[in-house]
Amino acid sequence: MDVIANEVQAVVKEKRPFTVLGLLKNRWFLYGVSLVFFFFIWDFVAATRILGSSLARPHEVLIQLGQMMVDPLAGKSLLGHIWASTQRILIGFVIASLVAVPLGLMMALNPYINAVVKPVFDLLKPMPPIAWISISILWFGIGEASKVFIIIIGTFVPCLLNSYNGVRLIEPELYDVVRMLGGNRRQEIIQVCFPASFPAIFAGLQISLSIAWTCVLAAELVSARSGLGFVIILGMNLSRPALIVGGMVVIAVVAWATTLLVTLLEKFACPWKREIVGL
């Protein structure tokens, strides 16, 4: 028990004895059960060919992935394809966030900029980014540029909206604090606007990143000679289910890893949020 400035904070940690019922109620045990059950069903369905030969068994997928690490597929190893997709995402994501985040902040802070940009933005906002694929191929060809373009289109909206709302939703009394302490408008922006909108900006980056993966896959499915979307299409054309599922698994893992990267970046940039769980 800690006594802090005459207010008591008690910390209690319970330790339960081991019982069978306790094990059945254990969170980690249930996680394990859930996963084992999932893979069992998957293997059962694939092995008994309920869906014909179109589903690969889990171990076949693993073997396929191992093989791709060694043998190049369409001139690139598995890592090469991962990097091809990731590179497109990084370029598009960085360009979009570098433009959209400052623009969103400026729109929130300046009503005139807002009035000029908002109508066009609102017009384009509801358009799903994938709708731009055909026109981007016409404009930029089937090379890298068209894919990066789609990613920029897709990630721009959440980046901008979140930084905009991040500033708009700031408690107005926080500005009063700065004014009462003798601060001017510039100091209000530096001391309140920027730090207060950080969490919202990072939430926007997280959303953008998952949209970026959707966009890059869609673009690669339509036309590409490398990347994880291309791997999946190749698997379909060659009727190799293990290749398709393998590609899907890798996408999930890589997308998760890039999201983790942004989370780490947020923890570094917003240390005051470090102990809030479940956000």
Added chain:
Amino acid sequence: MHKGDAVAEADRDGYKIVCEHISKEFIQKGKQRVHVLEDISVEVRKNEFVVILGPGQSGKTTLLRIVAGLEIPTTGRVLLDGREVTGPGPDRGLVFQSYMLFPWKTVMGNVEMGPKLRGVPKKERREIAAYYIRLVGLDGFENHYPHQLSGGMKQRVGIARAYGNNPEVMLLDEPFGQLDAQTRYFMEKETVRIWETEKRTVIFVTNNIDEAIYLGDRIITLKGKLPGRMQAVYEVNLPRPREHTEMKFLELRHTITEVSELTL
């Protein structure tokens, strides 16, 4: 020369803050007018502890924000040392009901914000902040973030931050309204201790009669239901520290309860 005259005039009157016939109307969406304050005149002496006591919806927070310079009165004016208040400034420190700490700043970062905004060098403002952190009893918590603190501790930071600019006037807007009864009582004792160490002219807004009598040199009650109007002024001539169960305390409490709509 002119400034000197103004100060002399204030000295002659002996008042630090003078509110002259203040009324306030807000114009809400749809052009609907809301009349919040009607003809409020308050004089506060230097280093006096004045409590504005009123029920919810009596405009007391608005009155405090007008003295702070965050709102402009529709009619009337506020004089600070004989000079008219035209906006917020570091000569007044404001403590908010909902703490309003910067969540991204540590306790130290919050308390040193005032001197920082005025361009005081780092070493110096750290010393100032450390002094006030010690004054409010938070030494050892300099590097904690607000979300790691309890409600009472948060408001200690709020008080230390307001003190950080060494203001002549402290304005407190229901500072303990969100605390539980025990913590609240304790924080009231702390307020007296801090005020007696670092005397300032104080305007303290509350809806709690006990709190008002425990703290104030003078209590000004506002009538409820908008617009808020002045109702009565009570001098509290009790030595500090006061006891809630003293006879005179209870008599005054009885009188105020009889006259005002406040029941507590």
